[in-house]
Amino acid sequence: MAAVEFENFSYAYPTGEVVLEQVSLTVAKGAFTVITGPSGAGKTTLALAVAGVVPHYFGGRQGGKVLVGGVNSSQRSMGELSEQVGTVLADYESQLVAMTVAEEVAFGLETSGLSRNEIKQQVSVTLAKVGLAGLEECQVAGLSGGQKQRLAIASVLVMSPAILVLDEPASALDPEGAAGIYELLYDLNCQGTTVIVVEHQLARILPYASQVAVLQGGSLEFTGDVSQTLAYMWQQPELKLGVPSLWAIKLTLEQETGLSLGAWKTERQAAEELNRLTCIKGVARSA
Numbered sequence: 001m002a003a004v005e006f007e008n009f010s011y012a013y014p015t016g017e018v019v020l021e022q023v024s025l026t027v028a029k030g031a032f033t034v035i036t037g038p039s040g041a042g043k044t045t046l047a048l049a050v051a052g053v054v055p056h057y058f059g060g061r062q063g064g065k066v067l068v069g070g071v072n073s074s075q076r077s078m079g080e081l082s083e084q085v086g087t088v089l090a091d092y093e094s095q096l097v098a099m100t101v102a103e104e105v106a107f108g109l110e111t112s113g114l115s116r117n118e119i120k121q122q123v124s125v126t127l128a129k130v131g132l133a134g135l136e137e138c139q140v141a142g143l144s145g146g147q148k149q150r151l152a153i154a155s156v157l158v159m160s161p162a163i164l165v166l167d168e169p170a171s172a173l174d175p176e177g178a179a180g181i182y183e184l185l186y187d188l189n190c191q192g193t194t195v196i197v198v199e200h201q202l203a204r205i206l207p208y209a210s211q212v213a214v215l216q217g218g219s220l221e222f223t224g225d226v227s228q229t230l231a232y233m234w235q236q237p238e239l240k241l242g243v244p245s246l247w248a249i250k251l252t253l254e255q256e257t258g259l260s261l262g263a264w265k266t267e268r269q270a271a272e273e274l275n276r277l278t279c280i281k282g283v284a285r286s287a
């Protein structure tokens with residue numbers, strides 16, 4: 001069974017026109033799925049539909065359905081869906097409501113029936129997972145942007161959701177901070193969590209994504225693995241700009257030389273392959 005299935009899903013906010021049209025997309029259990037596309041394409045709206053925020057919170061008109069864990073999300077409340085889906089909004093700071101780090105993570109467990117000690121332990125384990133071990137008593141307001149983002153992830157992770165949905169999780173971070181967040185998400189993904197992220201900077205997700213879905217003007221334009229999707233985007237004038245520079249180089253080289261290069265995930269892999277090719281060419285020339 002898929003983790004999430006959109007079947008001809010369409011949606012319009014109460015005040016506006018249709019912003020998602022007939023989207024059919026399957027996110028397999030254990031996938032690391034990236035939703036990308038130009039501004040206003042409907043990425044956030046699609047992510048919110050996984051958590052049921054759309055349409056439960058916003059209202060509006062929906063067509064088709066979203067199945068989460070095989071169950072139609074319109075038959076479940078947002079509370080029920082939150083047991084399966086942990087959501088970190090683009091404006092993650094608005095999700096932080098407590099004074100201290102420990103209180104923030106413990107918040108969701110208050111009604112779980114766990115004892116004080118069990119909650120304390122869960123909080124510590126979760127903080128360690130996101131790289132915030134030992135910060136239990138720190139004031140949330142005193143944390144850096146990256147630490148707050150990790151805390152927002154911890155506060156949903158503590159509920160052990162099968163699916164994590166994050167909207168532009170690295171938007172406020174420098175490249176190092178962004179890589180740290182994605183490595184954390186990848187670790188969680190390797191431990192079995194299905195991860196769905198909205199991301200327009202695809203360079204960030206090259207090493208991690210198993211599936212990339214491209215939205216444009218509210219429609220699902222393409223879905224495939226990283227190689228398939230970037231090759232598709234490269235052919236589309238209006239999507240080409242979204243191709244990371246590393247892949248722009250790779251695809252240009254392939255186009256101009258007829259060579260078939262590897263699926264570069266990092267600059268290092270690219271450099272190694274290009275180095276090898278240069279050596280082979282050098283040997284061939286000197287022979």
Ligand SMILES: Nc1ncnc2c1ncn2[C@@H]1O[C@H](COP(=O)(O)OP(=O)(O)OP(=O)(O)O)[C@@H](O)[C@H]1O
Nearest residue numbers: 013015016019037038039040041042043044045046
């Ligand atoms: N609460 C809302 N009420 C009415 N319309 C909305 C609301 N939120 C978003 N929209 C509209 O829905 C469309 C899709 O917006 P959405 O935020 O999902 O796109 P996006 O691809 O995530 O864009 P961006 O990359 O700029 O964040 C846009 O036209 C937007 O103006």
